[in-house]
Amino acid sequence: xxxxxxxxxxxxxxxxxxxxxxxxxxxxxxxxxxxxxxxxxxxxxxxxxxxxxxxxxxxxxxxxxxxxxxxxxxxxxxxxxxxxxxxxxxxxxxxxxxxxxxxxxxxxxxxxxxxxxxxxxxxxxxxxxxxxxxxxxxxxxxxxxxxxxxxxxxxxxxxxxxxxxxxxxxxxxxxxxxxxxxxxxxxxxxxxxxxxxxxxxxxxxxxxxxxxxxxxxxxxxxxxxxxxxxxxxxxxxxxxxxxxxxxxxxxxxxxxxxxxxxxxxxxxxxxxxxxxxxxxxxxxxxxxxxxxxxxxxxxxxxxxxxxxxxxxxxxxxxxxxxxxxxxxxxxxxxxxxxxxxxxxxxxxxxxxxxxxxxxxxxxxxxxxxxxxxxxxxxxxxxxxxxxxxxxxxxxxxxxxxxxxxxxxxxxxxxxxxxxxxxxxxxxxxxxxxxxxxxxxxxxxxxxxxxxxxxxxxxxxxxxxxxxxxxxxxxxxxxxxxxxxxxxxxxxxxxxxxxxxxxxxxxxxxxxxxxxxxxxxxxxxxxxxxxxxxxxxxxxxxxxxxxxxxxxxxxxxxxxxxxxxxxxxxxxxxxxxxxxxxxxxxxxxxxxxxxxxxxxxxxxxxxxxxxxxxxxxxxxxxxxxxxxxxxxxxxxxxxxxxxxxxxxxxxxxxxxxxxxxxxxxxxxxxxxxxxxxxxxxxxxxxxxxxxxxxxxxxxxxxxxxxxxxxxxxxxxxxxxxxxxxxxxxxxxxxxxx
Numbered sequence: 001x002x003x004x005x006x007x008x009x010x011x012x013x014x015x016x017x018x019x020x021x022x023x024x025x026x027x028x029x030x031x032x033x034x035x036x037x038x039x040x041x042x043x044x045x046x047x048x049x050x051x052x053x054x055x056x057x058x059x060x061x062x063x064x065x066x067x068x069x070x071x072x073x074x075x076x077x078x079x080x081x082x083x084x085x086x087x088x089x090x091x092x093x094x095x096x097x098x099x100x101x102x103x104x105x106x107x108x109x110x111x112x113x114x115x116x117x118x119x120x121x122x123x124x125x126x127x128x129x130x131x132x133x134x135x136x137x138x139x140x141x142x143x144x145x146x147x148x149x150x151x152x153x154x155x156x157x158x159x160x161x162x163x164x165x166x167x168x169x170x171x172x173x174x175x176x177x178x179x180x181x182x183x184x185x186x187x188x189x190x191x192x193x194x195x196x197x198x199x200x201x202x203x204x205x206x207x208x209x210x211x212x213x214x215x216x217x218x219x220x221x222x223x224x225x226x227x228x229x230x231x232x233x234x235x236x237x238x239x240x241x242x243x244x245x246x247x248x249x250x251x252x253x254x255x256x257x258x259x260x261x262x263x264x265x266x267x268x269x270x271x272x273x274x275x276x277x278x279x280x281x282x283x284x285x286x287x288x289x290x291x292x293x294x295x296x297x298x299x300x301x302x303x304x305x306x307x308x309x310x311x312x313x314x315x316x317x318x319x320x321x322x323x324x325x326x327x328x329x330x331x332x333x334x335x336x337x338x339x340x341x342x343x344x345x346x347x348x349x350x351x352x353x354x355x356x357x358x359x360x361x362x363x364x365x366x367x368x369x370x371x372x373x374x375x376x377x378x379x380x381x382x383x384x385x386x387x388x389x390x391x392x393x394x395x396x397x398x399x400x401x402x403x404x405x406x407x408x409x410x411x412x413x414x415x416x417x418x419x420x421x422x423x424x425x426x427x428x429x430x431x432x433x434x435x436x437x438x439x440x441x442x443x444x445x446x447x448x449x450x451x452x453x454x455x456x457x458x459x460x461x462x463x464x465x466x467x468x469x470x471x472x473x474x475x476x477x478x479x480x481x482x483x484x485x486x487x488x489x490x491x492x493x494x495x496x497x498x499x500x501x502x503x504x505x506x507x508x509x510x511x512x513x514x515x516x517x518x519x520x521x522x523x524x525x526x527x528x529x530x531x532x533x534x535x536x537x538x539x540x541x542x543x544x545x546x547x548x549x550x551x552x553x554x555x556x557x558x559x560x561x562x563x564x565x566x567x568x569x570x571x572x573x574x575x576x577x578x579x580x581x582x583x584x585x586x587x588x589x590x591x592x593x594x595x596x597x598x599x600x601x602x603x604x605x606x607x608x609x610x611x612x613x614x615x616x617x618x619x620x621x622x623x624x625x626x627x628x629x630x631x632x633x634x635x636x637x638x639x640x641x642x643x644x645x646x647x648x649x650x651x652x653x654x655x656x657x658x659x660x661x662x663x664x665x666x667x668x669x670x671x672x673x674x675x676x677x678x679x680x681x682x683x684x685x686x687x688x689x690x691x692x693x694x695x696x697x698x699x700x701x702x703x704x705x706x707x708x709x710x711x712x713x714x715x716x717x718x719x720x721x722x723x724x725x726x727x728x729x730x731x732x733x734x735x736x
Contacts (some may be wrong), residue, residue, distance in 0.1 A: 034049065034050055034051075034056050035049040035050060035051045036049035037049070037058075039060070046058075046060065050076075052078070052080075052117060053078045053079050053080040054078055055076070056075070057074075057076075058073065058075070058076055059071055059072070059073045079147070080116070080145065080146070080147035081147070081149065082116045082117075082149060083149045083150065084113050084115040084143035084145050084149060085113065085115070085143075085151065086111050086112070086113050086143050086151055086152075086153040087113075087114070088109065088110075088112055089141065089153050089154075089155060090108040090109065090111070091155060092156045092158070093108065093155065093156070094158045094160070095132075095158070095160070096163075097134055097161050097162070097163060097197055099163065099197075100163075102133060102134060102161075102197050102198045102199075103131040103132055103133050103134070104131070104132050104134075104159040105130070105132075106157050106159075107129050109128075110127075110128060111141055115143070116145075117146060118145060118146065119144070119145060120145055121143065121144040122141070122142070122143045122144075123141070123142050124141045125139055125140045125141075125154075126139045132157050133159060134159045134228065135158075136156055136157070136159075137156065137158075137159070138154050138157075139154055139155055140152055140153070140154040141153050141154065160228070161197065161198050161226065161227070162228070163196070163197045163230065164224075164226075164230045164232040165195065165196040165225065165230060165231075166194065166195050166196070166224075166232060167192050167193070167194050168193050169192040169193055170192045170234045170236055171189040171192070172236065173238070174236065174237070175239045176213070176241070177241040177242075178240050178241070178242065179677065179678070179679075182249060182677075182678045182679050183214055183215055183248040183249050183250060183679075184213060184214050184240065184679050185212065186210060186212050186679070186682065186683075187209070187210075187211065187212075187213050187238055187240075188209045189209050190209075191205075191208075191209060192222055194224035196226045198227060198228065199226060199227065200224050200225070200226060201225055201226055202223070202225040203225075205220060205221065205222045205223070206220065210682070210683075211682065212682050213238050213240045214240060215240045216239070217237055217238070218237070219235050220236055220237070220238055221233055221234070222235070247660070247669075247672070247732060247733055248731060248732060249678055249730075250305045251729060252273075252281050252283070252303065252305065252717075252727070252730060253267055253270070253283070253285070253301065253727055253728045254680075254726070254727030255267050255268060255726050255727060256725065260301065260308060260309050261299065261301075261309070261310025261313050262290055262291055264290025264291060265297075266287060266288060266289055266290065267285050268285070268287055268288040268297075269726065270283055270284070270719045270726055270727065270728050271283075271284045272707075272719075273717040273718060273719055273728045274333065274335055274694065274708055274717055275335070275709065275710070275716070275717035276335045276708070276711060277337045277712055277713065278337065279304055279305070279711070279713070279715055280302060280303065280304045280335060281304065281335070281717045281730065282300060282301070282311070282334065282341055282707075283300075283301055283302070283333065283728045284298065284299070284301075285298070285301060285728075286298050286299075287299070293315070295314065295315045295348075296313060296316070298313075298329065298330065299311075299312060299314055299327075300312045300313075300333050300341065300343055302335060302339075302341055305730070312327050312330065312343070312360065312368060314326075314327050314328060314329065314330070315327065315348075318347055318358065318360075319360065319362075319368055319370060320369040321347065321358060321373065323349060323350060325347045325348065325349040325351065326347070327345045327346075327347070328346030328348045328356075329345070330344070330345050330346075331343065331390060332344050332390040332391055332707070333707065334391065334392070334393045335707075336394060336395050336396065336397075338363065339363050340361055340362060340363050340393065340396055340398075341361065341363070342360065342361035342391050343359075343360055343361075343391075344357060344359050344360070344388060344390065344391060345357070345358055347373070354375055354405055355373065357373070357387075358370050358372065358373035358374070358388070359371045359372050359373070359388055359391055359398070359400055361393070361398045369424070371398065371421035372385060372388070372419070372421065372426055373385070373388075374386060374387065378402065378404050378417065378419070378428070379419065379426050379427060379428050380431060381410065381414070381417065381428070381431055382409045383404040383405060383407065383415075384405050385404060386402070386404055386406075386415075387403040388400055388402050389401045389402060389449040389450075392452060392453040392459075393707075394454060394455050394457035394458075395456070395457065396422060396423075397422040397457040398420065398421045398453075399420040399421070399453050399480075400418070400419060400421075400451070401416065401447060401449045401450075401451050401461070402416070402417060402418075402419065403415050403416055414431070414432050414433035416431075416432040416446050416447040417431035417432055417444075417447055418430045418447060418459065418461060420459070420480045422457075427480055429459060429480040429481075429483070430444055430447055430461070430463065430476070430483065431444060431447075432444045432445060432447055436465050436467075436476075436483075438476060438483055438484050438485045439465060439467075439485060442465045442466065442467040443465065443466055443467050445463060445464025445465055445472075446463070447462075447463045448461055448463060450506075450507070452507055452508060452509045453509070455511055456479070456511065456513075457479055457480070458477060458479050458509060458513050459483075460475065460476070460477035460486070460508070460515050461475070461477075461507065462474070462475050463475075472489050472490075473488070473489035473502075473503050473504060474486075474487060474488045474504075475487040475488075475504050475515065475517055477509055477513065478513070486517075486540050487504060487540070487545070488501065489502060489503065490522075493519065493536070494538065494547050495536075495538075495547025495550065496521060496529065496547070496550070497527055499522065499524060499527050499529045499534075500521065501519050501520075501521060501522075502519070503519065503520050504518070504520075505517075505518045505520065506518040506569065506570050508571050508572045509572070510572040510574050510576070511573075511574045511633040512574045512575075514539065514540065514541045514572050514573075514575075514576045515540050515572065516538070516539040516571070516572035516578050516580075517538055517539075517570070518535070518536070518567050518570050519535075519536060521533075521535075522534075532551065533550060533552030533553075534551065535550070535567055536549060536550035536551060537567055537570055537578060539576060539578050548578045548600060549564055549580065549582070549598065549605060551566060552564065555584060555596075556598075556604065556605045556606055556607065557606055557607050558584070558607060558610075559586075559587065559588060562584055562585075563584065563586050564584065564585075565582070565585035565594070566582055566583050567582040568580070569581045569629070571630070571631035572631075573601065573631060573632070574634070577599065577600055577635035578600055579598070579599040579601070579608070579629070579635065580598055580599075581626065582595075582596065582598070583595055583596075584610075592611060592612055593611045593612025594611065595626055596608075596610035596611065596626070597609050597626055597629055597637070597639060599635065599637060599661075601635035601666060602666050606666075608661065609623060609639065609641070609659070609668060610623070611623050611624065615641070615648075615657060615670070616659060616667065616669065616670055617659070617669060617673075618643070618649060618657070618673075619648050620647065620648030620649065621643045621648035621649060621650050622643065622644040622648065623642075623643065623644070624644045627639075627640045627641060627642060627693075628640045630709045631710070632708070632710045632711060632712050633712050634663065634712050634714070636661050636663055636714045637660070637661040637668075638658065638660045638661075638693065638709070638710045638716050639658070639668075639693075640691050640692075640693045641656070641657060641659070642655055642656050643655045643656065654674050655674060656691050657671075657672065657673040657674070658670075658672040658693065658716075658718070658731070659671060660710075660714060660732070662733075663714070671716075671731055671732075672720075672731060674688050674691060675687060675688065680722075686722040686723055687722055687723050688720050688722050689721045690720070690726075691718060691719075691720060692718060692719040692720070692721070693709050693716070694719070714733050715730050715731070716730065716731050716732055717730055718730075718731065
């Protein structure tokens with residue numbers, strides 16, 4: 001466009017100032033063009049017009065009326081300082097990546113550029129229809145003119161990656177079965193892969209091929225992530241079915257594990273293990289290495305599958321004793337449903353033979369405390385304890401029998417009794433020479449060391465009585481302070497045709513207070529009672545005494561003529577079901593098949609297992625001998641038995657088994673067997689060499705307060721020896 005301006009040159013005529021002047025303008029341009037020029041003769045204003053920027057030389061000639069003239073020159077430089085203008089610029093664009101692509105194709109209407117002179121250049125960093133990566137990209141347009149003026153303008157293109165990664169090749173659901181004796185199964189699969197339109201930044205899973213999976217259902221999930229945070233998850237199900245027999249095996253402690261309560265010592269051997277209803281186990285063990293010596297290498301530990309702790313260690317200060325006395329050897333470890341630990345311990349230090357044993361109980365560490373000690377006063381007697389027998393335990397209470405020192409006022413007719421300990425209080429339950437409240441006019445005679453206690457704290461024990469109305473021998477049971485006579489000598493023994501009890505050989509108490517006994521009868525020619533039929537098992541259930549089994553009776557489900565010869569151990573469940581072991585006699589009976597185990601849990605007496613029987617769950621194996629059995633409050637039975645060598649599938653190292661009765665069928669299922677392998681650790685399988693199921697010295701079968709190996713969830717505490725070690729385990733039937 002034209003560029004114009006005015007100047008005011010000053011012209012004058014000295015000779016004739018009034019003379020009119022005429023003007024003439026000429027111009028020479030360099031890069032610029034003068035398009036118009038004029039001088040107003042009235043005021044002498046020079047007006048110039050230019051076509052554009054550039055340099056112009058202007059000459060002005062002035063002529064007067066006389067024809068005289070003069071000229072002068074000046075230079076006019078016209079510059080361009082105006083920037084081009086960009087119009088029609090798009091607004092910022094937001095879009096997403098094209099499907100399956102790391103970029104997005106983006107189009108827009110291009111802007112235009114204009115200039116007061118002319119646009120000489122108009123460029124852009126990106127063009128419509130181009131591919132843009134994920135993220136924010138700035139599109140810049142630049143316009144320039146000949147004078148070097150330029151203008152930039154831009155907008156952003158934001159490409160969001162909203163496309164999730166893809167997981168390819170996910171396995172189908174997997175079903176596998178755990179081996180018998182194992183709670184897990186190792187599962188393999190081909191791992192899937194992950195892809196993404198932009199790129200996978202993370203690909204993880206909660207399990208990997210080769211992991212051990214527990215019985216039940218486990219979801220395996222793969223997760224893929226990209227840089228934008230898009231996530232894809234894909235899962236499949238791994239189902240591990242129960243092993244045949246449906247049993248699990250959980251580790252509590254194994255040899256070489258660090259032993260809590262020590263400095264660097266590890267477990268070496270295990271000797272006793274008992275369980276409560278919380279699946280918490282107490283066990284006795286020995287340690288080696290670290291700070292262990294012959295004076296501190298044994299202890300009592302407790303815990304569950306989540307971890308263990310020490311209750312007491314040989315050589316440590318005996319809690320609550322004083323005098324610097326330390327724990328010695330331990331006996332009778334126990335754990336109640338209230339997680340209360342109890343045991344007896346020898347004391348080491350300044351002691352005598354009548355002060356070197358103490359009874360301890362309490363919850364955990366260091367709550368175990370001394371409840372009494374040999375040499376301490378025996379409450380209610382005026383005497384002192386001389387011998388403490390093995391304790392029994394209920395929930396929050398323990399009980400024990402004891403002999404008192406024969407120092408006045410204690411004599412041979414007052415040196416036995418039963419005491420209970422609850423918290424810090426020691427209470428007399430029964431004392432030889434004191435009144436038997438359940439038998440008016442009678443006093444206690446000698447009391448048997450073997451006592452039983454259920455979880456509620458009720459006790460059962462045998463005792464002699466004397467005085468008015470006494471029968472010389474009786475079994476009493478109940479809570480301390482409210483004992484009742486359950487069985488008495490000379491009273492009628494049901495199921496015998498009028499025979500009467502002579503003495504009592506074993507006692508068991510159930511969780512609801514039912515009591516079972518093994519007893520002998522008075523011989524009677526008139527009643528046909530003699531050496532072949534004067535032994536039996538009786539139970540008092542709900543206040544009624546009944547015969548369970550009797551020597552000389554035909555054994556149910558055995559060939560005619562096979563009769564009971566004698567009885568051994570007895571146990572009673574909450575509902576009054578009785579389980580017992582014993583021996584047979586009669587046709588075809590010999591030393592290889594004369595032992596057995598019986599129960600009336602199904603409503604009638606039946607043989608659970610007999611020596612010489614086919615061993616359930618084996619291929620033609622024969623039961624050689626029943627080593628141990630236990631019965632819980634639900635009448636479930638667990639037993640360990642040896643197998644006859646070289647018969648069926650018995651081979652060296654496979655001669656022992658553990659069976660647990662099925663609550664639905666009452667049949668025995670094989671749970672573990674020597675020679676079986678179990679998963680010790682991922683990729684580490686061990687073989688069972690020996691199965692040890694404990695039994696307290698005063699517990700006949702399960703229950704009785706002297707330490708349970710089988711709880712009411714049908715879970716069993718046991719010790720297994722295996723190649724390269726041993727350990728304390730819990731096994732049991734897997735429940736749905």
